Amino acid sequence: MKTIAYIRVSTLQQDVSNQRLEILEYSRKNGLKVDDFLEIEISSRRTLKERRIEELISTLDKGDTLIVSELSRLGRSTVEVISLVNKLIRHRINLIVIKQGLRITAKMDMQTKVIVTMFSLFAELERDIISERTKSALAGKKANGIRLGKPKGTIQKSSLDDKREMIAELLKHKVAKAAIARMVGTSRTNLINYIRSRGL
Numbered sequence: 204m205k206t207i208a209y210i211r212v213s214t215l216q217q218d219v220s221n222q223r224l225e226i227l228e229y230s231r232k233n234g235l236k237v238d239d240f241l242e243i244e245i246s247s248r249r250t251l252k253e254r255r256i257e258e259l260i261s262t263l264d265k266g267d268t269l270i271v272s273e274l275s276r277l278g279r280s281t282v283e284v285i286s287l288v289n290k291l292i293r294h295r296i297n298l299i300v301i302k303q304g305l306r307i308t309a310k311m312d313m314q315t316k317v318i319v320t321m322f323s324l325f326a327e328l329e330r331d332i333i334s335e336r337t338k339s340a341l342a343g344k345k346a347n348g349i350r351l352g353k354p355k356g357t358i359q360k361s362s363l364d365d366k367r368e369m370i371a372e373l374l375k376h377k378v379a380k381a382a383i384a385r386m387v388g389t390s391r392t393n394l395i396n397y398i399r400s401r402g403l
């Protein structure tokens with residue numbers, strides 16, 4: 204069983220050594236041995252892949268432990284953090300978060316179950332707050348006479364766009380629409396709608 208520490212800072216002004224010292228001190232006090240450190244300087248706004256979270260999880264096996272200084276190192280939102288914690292639990296990987304005093308075990312003991320339940324409630328609350336903010340913002344724009352949605356006449360992208368020249372050429376040679384639809388892998392109705400929207 205191995206223990207891996209994940210350290211992330213957002214800017215050059217921040218120092219990975221502070222997180223490293225915090226993790227080493229915690230490990231010393233609790234009799235843990237950190238086998239490896241994954242250190243990265245990148246914004247939390249980047250994807251999980253860019254933050255090397257996916258790579259990190261792929262190196263952890265059942266019974267291994269991931270240790271971080273605080274939850275914010277793992278994700279940019281409560282929803283993202285919860286999703287990651289659930290993934291670790293599914294893979295039977297332990298998680299230690301020093302500042303929040305969390306120790307989530309792969310054995311799913313009572314403390315872990317309570318923490319996961321609370322996390323799920325927080326994630327749901329965050330989704331509700333975001334949804335409410337979005338609705339309020341849209342209502343405010345509508346009240347101020349701002350038109351919502353795409354401008355009238357906007358042409359949506361279509362999977363047939365890359366076959367437009369071929370369709371136009373076939374139409375020019377009077378090929379039946381049903382036959383063209385089969386050639387481009389769509390239905391006759393979709394093809395007709397596409398032809399009308401593109402003025403072919």
